Amino acid sequence: MAVNDSAPGSLVNIAVAERETGLGKDTLRVWERRYGFPRPRRDAHGDRLYPREQITRLRLMKRLLDNGHRPGRIVPASDAELQELSSGNVPALPVSSDLDYAASQTASTPDLPLNELAALKRHDPTAVRTLLLQQLARIGLERFVTDLLPRLNTLIGDAWAAGELAIFQEHFYTEQVKALLIQAINNLPAGTRRPRVLLTTVPGEHHVLGVLMVEALLTLRGVGTLSLGAQTPLHDIAAAAAAHTVDVVALSFSSAFPARQLTPVVSELRSQLPAEVRLWIGGMGTLGFQGPMTGVERLSSLSSVGPLIDPV
Amino acid sequence: MAVNDSAPGSLVNIAVAERETGLGKDTLRVWERRYGFPRPRRDAHGDRLYPREQITRLRLMKRLLDNGHRPGRIVPASDAELQELSSGNVPALPVSSDLDYAASQTASTPDLPLNELAALKRHDPTAVRTLLLQQLARIGLERFVTDLLPRLNTLIGDAWAAGELAIFQEHFYTEQVKALLIQAINNLPAGTRRPRVLLTTVPGEHHVLGVLMVEALLTLRGVGTLSLGAQTPLHDIAAAAAAHTVDVVALSFSSAFPARQLTPVVSELRSQLPAEVRLWIGGMGTLGFQGPMTGVERLSSLSSVGPLIDPV
DNA sequence: CACTATAATTGTCCAAGACAAAATGTCAAG
DNA sequence: CTTGACATTTTGTCTTGGACAATTATAGTG
Structure with missing residues (x-):
């Protein structure tokens, strides 16, 4: 007893x-x-x-x-x-109009099946992996990252919320995607072009998928990246930026990141960074980011990464 | 002001x-x-x-x-x-004699240089990557994982503790090793042999390197694995084990895991798992694991993974 | 020396109160 | 109908001081 x-x-x-x-x-x-x-x-x-x-x-x-x-x-x-x-998928948010992380309703990819969800539901790990690989090969890394993954992510997230998917299934999916992206990035020639971008996540933010997605897009364009994984203390982000003389620091925030801490954290980091280093923030957690802050650029979608690296 | x-x-x-x-x-x-x-x-x-x-x-x-x-x-x-x-590297622990995660003093690998530390110190990301790749190719995945990585990990950890290395350098190193392992695992044929092993980490334990190292060793032997990444709720570990009918659940605990919680957590999970599923625990965080618990096997070192999958 | 009883150490929990930031409601003016 | 200014409510997090169980150290005994 x-x-x-x-x-x-x-x-x-x-x-x-x-x-x-x-x-x-x-x-x-x-x-x-x-x-x-x-x-x-x-x-x-x-x-x-x-x-x-x-x-x-x-x-x-x-x-x-x-x-x-x-x-x-x-x-x-x-x-x-x-x-x-x-x-019901009702964000109930005072969304700042330019939401695009979630599936853009005007699916630019003529709707691919997205059978991963079904495969997950029937506990078929091999099928999930295979499907992802096939889709990647078919539409290429760029569209895979900017287009398919965001859609798939929200699809899976909603299914979980609706009780159709267990947490471990979402975990498994995330692991597969992460492995796939890492593989894809490694298979590309290492980027060397400027700007040099430091990618990471602040303490409290575990989710590293957003970072990987951006890293993929950057490497695809030959841009040099330096990834520190998740939860790097702010002080160390600044130290790393200085030591490696990067041009940009890019942070990803998931929707699980406490909205209250976003602005203070970003502001604190901004103050620790040299003025000439740009600071990008992106991810679902930045939707509520209030007002423009000098020296901070919010990526409203993954596709906005491209324009940024080639300043007009 | x-x-x-x-x-x-x-x-x-x-x-x-x-x-x-x-x-x-x-x-x-x-x-x-x-x-x-x-x-x-x-x-x-x-x-x-x-x-x-x-x-x-x-x-x-x-x-x-x-x-x-x-x-x-x-x-x-x-x-x-x-x-x-x-x-000084003085564990000051009532260590239970069979510590082996750290470098075994009797280095079985005729001491390789381990120049990664120097490369890290001079902020040379490319060199770190190259060195790791070279060593992997030279000694093979098995010895890389069981022998070189543990030594390197403690070397880096000690350097950090001695103030010779910043946190972001340790982060970078970890990311590189993770990427390398994932790549190596993906390049192997997917394991299919029994026992089927579910790998993950409990809530509170972020470090996933140990999991990857074990996954590499298992895949190397053709054993089927299913990796859920870090911090899977206990309930979901049990659910995943049931859904995928695995034979073994393997958990990794880093030294940062609160020792007090180890026994209750393991015991709780054990009680949620079907009796026929084996439970392996390993990592620096399990050194203080007290007494044998029925249905729980503690891996005292990475090399003890091999014998376990082929029961005598 | 081994063992046991006593004492100190240590992490975590509880309760109730407080307050700032954010969300929401209200109302008036354009 | 929208906009803006202001008041109110909601909400998360921080505070203090006390308590206790579990672990670890110390002393005492055979």
């Missing part, structure tokens, strides 16, 4: 809840105080114990938050309503 | 301090209360503001903690002493 109870009614403490939902401990506690949800049980010591189902619901809510919904609205909603909201 | 002061005296709030040091907010606060360090300044609102130098020192201390030192001992130490401790 004192042993670990398995799947159905398993309980997790607040630390695990934080890690599995992406919501901070403080947030979890304050939601409980204010909205009455989540409502964890307590152990003998008074510590919170979250049932698995509440964790699942919290994950769904986190996803909605990332899409611009607000806690007060979605907490009282029923499970069914939540599902509808997220699958 | 009220503007942002740049590099030398830049101040960061507690959230950033947490992300950049890897120490929790609670820990930062309680250290301050108990040991008098760190001693952040305060903004107008009473919120903590950590100077850059304290962040640096905290990072160094975190590194020592991961090596088994205790806060009470290292907090009062001088900067010089800290440097000595970490570069």
Whole structure:
């Protein structure tokens, strides 16, 4: 009895809840105080114990938050309503008009099938890989990155939100795409042209797919890149930029990046960089980026990378 | 004056301090209360503001903690002493004798030069890449992974701890190695043999290098692998294992993984997995793994992967 | 020397309060 | 109908100080 109870009614403490939902401990506690949800049980010591189902619901809510919904609205909603909201694909955002990361509705690629989703659903890893490879070969790296991948990414993301896909399936998909891009980049001749671009992600941002996509586009144009992976401390981004005398620092922000921190983080980095180094920011997490900041350029879409490297 | 002061005296709030040091907010606060360090300044609102130098020192201390030192001992130490401790390579651990992840002193590879470190120091990305490629071609993937990489990793880690290498240089090195391994794995025929192995990392563990190294060794032997990248929720690891009917789940833990959480996490996952699925754990973070746990096998070194896939 | 009991160390949790930034609502003027 | 200025609500994160379990060190005993 004192042993670990398995799947159905398993309980997790607040630390695990934080890690599995992406919501901070403080947030979890304050939601409980204010909205009455989540409502964890307590152990003998008074510590919170979250049932698995509440964790699942919290994950769904986190996803909605990332899409611009607000806690007060979605907490009282029923499970069914939540599902509808997220699958309904309603960003509910005061989107700044030039959204283009998601599939541009006017699909420039005469709609390719995108059978990857089906392959994922039937747990067929080989098929996912093969499909991606085929499509890459067929339409070329440029369109694969600027066109197909964004569409596929939102497709997969929506399927997950709608409960049609498990997290591990999204993980698997991401890994495959990452491996594919790395392979593609490695097969290109190393870029040497200017501007020299340093690519990375700030602390708190794990997602590195955006970085890889940009790196692919740049390498494709013969531009020299230097990739530092994810979560480089700001101070080290600046240090690296100086040491390698790059012309541009490019950062990617996913929609999971806390919007509140975007502006301060960018501003802080900007102040640490030499003035002559340009700073590009892009990704779904930059949609809410407020106002122009001097010395910071926001890439509204992947296709805007091209023009930037050949200044008029 | 009220503007942002740049590099030398830049101040960061507690959230950033947490992300950049890897120490929790609670820990930062309680250290301050108990040991008098760190001693952040305060903004107008009473919120903590950590100077850059304290962040640096905290990072160094975190590194020592991961090596088994205790806060009470290292907090009062001088900067010089800290440097000595970490570069002195003294694990100070009640190591369970069979440590082998680090360079085995009896270098089985007749010491290759390992010039990567020098190349890193002089900011020569191309040289790092070339050196790695040359060594891989020369000694082959197996020895590259089991022998050279572990040595190189500790070499780089120690150099960082000794203050000879910046974080961004370590980041760059890691990215290169990852890209190289992914490339090497992709160039091998996809594994099909049994056992089928699911590779990933638990939430909280970002480092994916260990996973890639194991994946390379497995693929080299024709074993089928399924890689989910980093930080898969436990529940989803179990779900993926079931959906893909794998025989083994393999987890990698870096030394940065909080030792306290290792046993509960592993135990929790074990209880969610079907009994017939084997669970392998490995990496520097598993050195302190206490006692045998039924159904869990700890890989004491990369070379112990081989024997496991062909049960006697 | 091995073992055990006691004490110190250490990370994490809790509660309730506070506040700034952002979102939202209101109202009037163009 | 839109725009802008202002007031209000919402929301996340930070604060303090206390508590406790789990680990590790120390002393004491056979």
